[in-house]
Amino acid sequence: MIAIIDYHAGNLTSVARAVSHIGCKCAVTHSREQIEAADRIIFPGVGAAGSAMESLKRLGLDTTIKAMFLAGKPILGICLGTQIIMGHSEENNTRCLGFVNGNVCAFPSKMPSANGICLKIPHMGWNRIQILYDHPIFSGVNENDEFYFVHSFYPAPGNKEHILSVTDYGISFPSVVGFDNIIATQFHLEKSGRPGLIILKNFCTWQPC
Secondary structure, three states: OEEEEOOOOOOHHHHHHHHHHOOOOEEEEOOHHHHHHOOEEEEOOOOOHHHHHHHHHHHOHHHHHHHHHHOOOOEEEEOHHHHHOEEEEOHHHEEOOOOEEEEEEEOOOOOEOOOOOEOOOOEEEEEEOEEOOOOHHHOOOOOOOEEEEEEOEEEEEOOHHHEEEEEEEOEEEEEEEEEOOEEEEOOEHHHOHHHHHHHHHHHHHOOOO
């Protein structure tokens, strides 16, 4: 069973629907017992870093998730769930979980595109990813596949080897990060159609070394 962590962040139903669509059992839960008993954990989210961390601490899930990470349980972060696994976020000047060393940075307020027009923030829409390291999570993903993004902040790991893919939007930013038993995508897998479901299914069968 896959535990989809309910920490009062948005888009939980869409993630659960996508997991069920690929034939995997899941439960949206904030029960520490259910999370500890699950085979895998998905850490989704739409919202702000400050309120997300407050909810995790209030529910006691910050320590539970950290224990599961240290125990080697496969964890998938999506969007805000990707940012929260970093050490610190510029959003609300928030101390995060710290599973991945590094910061969450805001996009520059003015980012000119190739034609000189400033790009809009938040970054919203479909973009490709450039895969930097071969990883089982990318099995079946094509170089022309596009994924759906909605964000104003992005993860910036201190260790460049933890950046598995990058995406260009005014700047080149990390779009998939991970190491050991954790994988995290800045884009929304549950909103990315077939390519998103491929990565989601890969996570559901992935066995970290």
